[in-house]
Amino acid sequence: MTQPNPKTARSLAEALQKACSDLVSEIVEFRGECSLTILDKSKVHEVCQVARDTLHFDMLTDVSSVDHYGDDPRFEVVYELYGMEHHAYLRLKVRVEEESCELPSVTSLWRTADWHEREIYDMMGIRFSGHPDLRRILMWEGYPYFPLRKDFPLEGKPTDLPETAFTDRAPLEGGPFVTTAGKQNVSQREPRAKAFEPED
Amino acid sequence: MTSSQTEVGYNTKIEGDVIVTKVDAVLNWFRKNSLWPMPMGLACCAIELMAAGSSRFDIARFGAEVMRFSPRQSDLMIVAGTVTYKMALAVRRIYDQMAEPKWVIAMGACASTGGMYRSYAVLQGVDRIIPVNVYVAGCPPRPEALLDALMKLQNNVVSKQPLFQGGILNNHKRPQPDAMAGQRVS
Numbered sequence: 402m403t404q405p406n407p408k409t410a411r412s413l414a415e416a417l418q419k420a421c422s423d424l425v426s427e428i429v430e431f432r433g434e435c436s437l438t439i440l441d442k443s444k445v446h447e448v449c450q451v452a453r454d455t456l457h458f459d460m461l462t463d464v465s466s467v468d469h470y471g472d473d474p475r476f477e478v479v480y481e482l483y484g485m486e487h488h489a490y491l492r493l494k495v496r497v498e499e500e501s502c503e504l505p506s507v508t509s510l511w512r513t514a515d516w517h518e519r520e521i522y523d524m525m526g527i528r529f530s531g532h533p534d535l536r537r538i539l540m541w542e543g544y545p546y547f548p549l550r551k552d553f554p555l556e557g558k559p560t561d562l563p564e565t566a567f568t569d570r571a572p573l574e575g576g577p578f579v580t581t582a583g584k585q586n587v588s589q590r591e592p593r594a595k596a597f598e599p600e601d
Numbered sequence: 602m603t604s605s606q607t608e609v610g611y612n613t614k615i616e617g618d619v620i621v622t623k624v625d626a627v628l629n630w631f632r633k634n635s636l637w638p639m640p641m642g643l644a645c646c647a648i649e650l651m652a653a654g655s656s657r658f659d660i661a662r663f664g665a666e667v668m669r670f671s672p673r674q675s676d677l678m679i680v681a682g683t684v685t686y687k688m689a690l691a692v693r694r695i696y697d698q699m700a701e702p703k704w705v706i707a708m709g710a711c712a713s714t715g716g717m718y719r720s721y722a723v724l725q726g727v728d729r730i731i732p733v734n735v736y737v738a739g740c741p742p743r744p745e746a747l748l749d750a751l752m753k754l755q756n757n758v759v760s761k762q763p764l765f766q767g768g769i770l771n772n773h774k775r776p777q778p779d780a781m782a783g784q785r786v787s
Contacts, residue, residue, distance in 0.1 A: 540722075541687055548721050557721025568686045569729075571719040 410435050410489040413456050417491070420451050425493075436492040445495055446505040446531075449480065453510050458482035458491055461511035464518060466525040470551035470582045474498040476527055480507070497527055506532040524549035541566050551582040626759075632676070632702065633759045634664040636751070639675035639699060641692060644682030646709040646741040653744035660744075663751050672698040677754070678731070679747070683711040684724040693730045704758070706750050707733045710740045 414428045414435035425448060426438040439448050452458045463481040476497040483490050497504060506529040507514045518529040519538040526547035529535055536542060543562045546553055556571040584590040638660075640650055653660045660666050669675035672695045684692055696705070707727050710716035713736040715725035727733060734757060735750045742750075 539687075553721070555721070556719065564690070566686050566690055568721060569725070571715065571721065571723070571725055573719050 409487050410491060413458075413484070413487065413489050414491055417448070417452055417456055420455065421448050424448055434490060434492060436494060439493055439495040442495050442497055442504055445493075446507060446510070448493065449482075449507050449510050452482055452491065452493070456491075457484045457486050459485055461507070461513050461517075462490075464507075464514055464521060466521045466527060466549075468525060468549065468551045476502070476525060478504060478521065478527065502526060503528045503530055505530055508532055523547070526550065544568075629759045633755045635667075636663075636665040636677040636704070636754070636758075637667045637669050637675040638665055639672050639678045639695065640668050640670070641678050641680045641695065642682055643680070643684060643688060644709075644711060646681035646712070649741045649744055650679060650681040650708065650747065653747045658744040658748065660748065660751065663748065663755065665751055672696070673700060675699060676703045678703065678705045679708055680705065680712040680727045680731075680733075681708040681741075683716065683718060684727050684730075685722050686724055687722070689724045689727075689730055692727065696731045704734045704754055705731055706735045706737060706747070706754060708737045708747055708750070709742055710738065713737070716740060 410433065411428070411430065414430075414437060417437060418425055418428060421444075424440060424444045426440060429436045429438075439445055460483040461480065462483050463479075465479045465481075467477040467479065469475055469477060474496040476499065478495050478497060480493040480495075481490065482493065495504065504527060506518055508518065508529075509531065515533065516538060518532055519534070519536060521527050522529065522532075522535055523537040523539050524547060537544065540548070541562070543565060545560060546558055548557070554570075556573050557568055559567075559569050561567040582590070640647065640654075642650055652658055654666060654668060665677065672678075676699060678696055678699065680692065696703070705727075707713045711718060711723070712727045713733075715723050717740070719725075724730065735754050737746050737750045739746050
């Protein structure tokens, strides 16, 4: 397999920036990977269309979402693009506010976005307009929460949907993997181990 | 005087061709040596369950080789793997469809307690929805551990009435931890 060429990635990112100069931010390059932020979330489809049709990013390898809890806009959706011809990657980011939690779907450009967007809807609660079948994909229909949001407790919340499924709180016992949203740094948010308490 | 704990006894010199026993003892002896498992394979423990069923470990030595994928033909549910909340009521439903008498082995940490998944998505032990007879530790347990659990269950089947009489919990959220104490396989 041909290795992706950082120079190719850079020049393609520059080409995309030139083609959509008023829609995307400056290029952020880190270890040979180029990221662009789409400034207006309603233009996601347009920018992706240019990336696919004129820059030959014909494969969408992943769509993911990030919850920047406490920031505004709160959410961020990340598209990872790849071109089978030029073997280059490109990362597109877009911020989404909590109040209008909706993005244009890119399923019409890449069919694979279908399940990725369903997963984001299921876990993070971001809706995608124009999606052909926006249902939950991991949790069941009728589950009332979005469990990957930072303000959702790790142990879960009790629910009961008769004949379908129920959930309950998991006993964490103050153990590891507990995270508290809103603290300054990671070691404050995630005290991985309990403080040692001698028994007597 | 015989009790329900008596196994089939037979002494040729005294009794000739006649065996005297209790119907319960005979039935339990039959059941003990012909447990038909319902392989509820939900995660990696199912791989060890398959190993227990194949030639090297050979669960057939204990008469439990007839894995039935229909609950109506099986009497031992081996819950092998992580029970998610999405799967939980399906497990319960399959258990309900099994004919009495029936037994359950919770194989591995996940089926016993939720294991490492202290999570919104994972049932914290299958004993919250169905009564469990034997718990097997391990992540996943080796096939020998499952065979040990099977032997312990066989002793249970032959020596007394089934632990829970196949009891059906009316409320799926009601755990019965006390009744299951002392049945853990280490």
